[in-house]
Amino acid sequence: MSDTTHPYQPAxxxxxxxxxxxxxxxxxxxxxxxxxxxxxLLFSGEPEKFQRLTPMNLLLTNVLLFSFHRRWNAAFVLFALVIMTVGFFAEVLGIHTGLLFGDYAYGKSLGIKLLDVPLLIGLNWLMLVYTTGHLVNMIDMHWLVRALVAALLMVGLDFFLEPVAVAFDFWDWEGGHIPLSNFMGWLGLSFLFQLYFQKAPIYKQNRLAPYVYLVQAVFFISIWTLL
Known part of the structure; x- marks a missing residue:
């Protein structure tokens, strides 16, 4: 009788x-x-309803982004906490003194605030540092050059984001003009953050990270062109 049994193959x-x-x-x-x-925001006729969804969109984007992160070790947790905390309190300093970025104030679209700064701002800094850091790491360059290029990518995105932010009540500038100090402050702080990213002993192979930056860039540039 032939053997009709098959070796067990786990599901x-x-x-x-x-x-x-x-x-x-x-x-x-x-x-x-x-x-x-x-x-x-542009065609519904009720942009205020969609402005209120901005915090949910930001949270969803970060949940997806960091679900692709591997090796949640102490170094990564420390990195994330430092970027979020320093980024948040840099905004607090900016709001209350005009230092770093210029004179501006946050609107209601980014959700709950602490010290007049939306709590999600720290998370937004982390997302931008993390995604641009991964994007430049795809190119063979010295780590110092990568840090500078990533910082420039952050400032480049902010250039298109600023008019959109003002139009939809994310934040507003005194006098209605975006000062050069904003971009200089962004460049300096972003570069420091990117130096930390490059030297931090964290896992830097997140497949989704470059796409998150690109989606954000397409989103804000597209709205900017139609304002």
Whole structure:
């Protein structure tokens, strides 16, 4: 009698079977949310409703981004806390003294505030430092040059973001003019953060990170061109 038995093959966990599609799914969610936000802010006729969704969009983007991070060790937790904390209190200093960036004030669109600064601002600094740092690490350059290029990418995004932010009540500038000091302050602080990113002993291979920056750039540049 022939042996009709087959060797036991354990079932592949659902998580493992879905893993090849994770990046595409995350990109799809990012694209949909930003496309809806784009339409809502410019063409819905009710931009205020979509402005109130900004904190949720930012939180979702970060949840997706950091779900692709690997090796949540003490060095990474420290890095994240330092960037968020320093970034937040730099904004507090800026709001109350005019130092670093110039004279500005936050509106209501970015959610709950502490010391007149939205709590999500620290998370936004972390997202920008992390994504631009990953993006430049794809290029073979000296780490110091990478830090500078990443800082310039952050300032470049801010250039297009600023008019959008003013138009939709993220923040506003005294006199209605965006000062040069804002971009200089961004460049200096961003460069310091990028130096830390380059030298921090953290895992720097997040597949989604470059795409998050690119989606943000397309979103703000597209709105900027239509304002």
């Amino acid at each position: 592949i966990p659902l998580q493992q079977r879905l893993k090849p599609y994770a990046l595409a799914a995350a990109l799809g969610v990012l694209a949909i949310f930003h496309a809806v936000g784009f339409w809502g």
